Amino acid sequence: MAVITFLSDFGYTDHYVAAVKAKIISQNPDATIVDISHGIEPYNIAQAEYVLGAVFRDFPEGTVHLVAVNTHGSKQGKYHAAKYKGHYFLLCDNGLLSLLTDGRPDVVVELKTEHPHLAFPAKDLLAPAAVYLAKGGDLEVLGDQTYNFRQLLNRQLRLNDHSITGHIIHVDRYGNLITNITRDSIETIAHGRTYTIHFARETMGRIYPTYNQVDDGDCCCTYNSLGQLCIGINKGHAAELLGLGFDSQVDVRFYPGS
Template sequence: MGLITFLSDFGYRDHYVAAVKARLLGLVPAVPVLDLTHAIEPYNVPHAVHVLGAVFADFPAGTVHLIGVDDHGGARRGWVAASWRGHYFVAADNGILTLLTDARPDDVVRLPTPAEWPASPTRDVLAPAAAHLAQGHSLTDLGPLGTELNPLVNRQLRLQDHRITGHVVHVDHYGNLVTNITRTAIEAVGHGRACTVHFARESVRGFAPHFQAVDPGDVACVYNGQGALCIGVNQGHASELLGLHFDSQVDVRFAVNE
């Protein structure tokens, strides 16, 4: 028997999460359902992609990831199930799976659209599909294989000989700024050269091992557990203090060796 994770923008004040879990309990009572978070900002697809992308691979192969974010976003394109890197995902076709997989899932099927519009697509369409997959059944039992997904595109890094340009892709609970600039990219372009991180009107030389390595109120640049460049203020809210938000530009500039 498998495992289902559940991610949504439903919040914690209403009955929506409980309704989905009640449906799963009725369908697959022996399958554990683990909540990732239900505090995704409403309809915020990039937020969902960031959270899911940071953690899904830590679960065992074969885990089913039920994504109830912007689930009515399937109004135009419907709902899909996909396999990728040994995991299964069920979601509205609103760009989440395109961004998560860089438009390269292993297999995709389009879930049947109910004759009557579902009151809760996550409960009525996605949860039964997740239960089916968690029982070890085939993806193709759910619908015909296809290739098309809602064609959203991730922000791409701009790499130059002495500079990398990226963007903030997430602001976490503490106000830390997560960028799409990776340690791998910095090492590939920098070749061990000293670098300075530039953002807004500020700049920071080099990287700290963690945010607490600088004095309270000071800015630090660190790598997170996924190897992404992050900007934070020790004991402060970097997004508010620095005036940086989702999609703000961040540059890494390298010393020019003569």
Template structure:
């Protein structure tokens, strides 16, 4: 029996998470389950993708990830899909999450049966996740498809002496997590020092962690996923700097 993870925007105040788990206990009481989070901002696809991308590879191959965020899908006609990508399985609404998560195209994608239900995560996605966790082949869940709702990730712009990226996520502490990777910085920088520009601020020193700077100072680090991040030591960078999701962040290298 493979592991099932749960990522939803259900929150923690209501009964929705308990109802999902109660259904799981009815379908497969021995299935191991891990809650990634139920605190994704309601209907926030970008938030869900960021959280899942940051952690899904840490789970064993064959893990099934249920994504119950905006779970009715995009458009007037609801749709739900199951996909395989990098040795993992994903079940989600047809709302662009799979395109963003898989950088455009899953390795294999099937359509799940349509249903009229107030809770697609419980009634459509969960049975599919259980079937996959029990070893059913992906193609047993529905027909293979190639057409699905597509969204594109924000692309980093690389130049000889500059990288232009954006804030991909603001975390619980107000830290600004960008889409600029350590790999991109190394490829453009070739060992050169660099300055990070955001809003009216410039930071020229890279720190190993957010607490390495004096309290109240802006700090730039690479997180454990290799993403460039901007924070305020013991402060909320998003609020104090006035930057949010999609705000521009520049990395500039000396020209001489």
């Protein structure tokens, strides 16, 4: 049986997470459930997309990802099962699927349900579908194939010969600011030139291997394991101290010469 991962905005103080897991285990006591996070901010599908997108490829193909974030985000009461890059995803039609797949999932079906406005869809609809898929069930048995799902667009980089303009796409628990500017984009535009990174009122001219390469309280830039440019303060909360957050602008400017 395939692994089932679970991501939600349910938090850790209510019974909601346990209720969904109870439904899964009651249908298959041998189910393997891996919690990705239940600390997603309520209704924050951009945060959910980043967290799930950062880790789902680390699981084996065939893994089923149950995503219970903003589960009442579709006024039509639509829920989808999708396949993308060998993984299965179960989620509400709230735009998250398009963000996660850049609008190009391999297959999408609209889940069949007799009650389109369920009080607890993660438990009553998504959990049974997750068990079915984890047992090797056919995706298209769960519903009719569709190409009609809510479309949202990820923030795109603005590139030219002398600059890159990006944005902060995630703030982690430590206050580090993760951007959509990648190592590849910087190295492609740089062609060996020097460059500076601009954010808030700060200018940085170097990217460090890790945050602890600077003194405590100092700001620095680094790349994370996904190759994304990150801004942090060693043993400090960069988001609070710099006054930056989701969607704040970050610029990289390149200069002639080497």
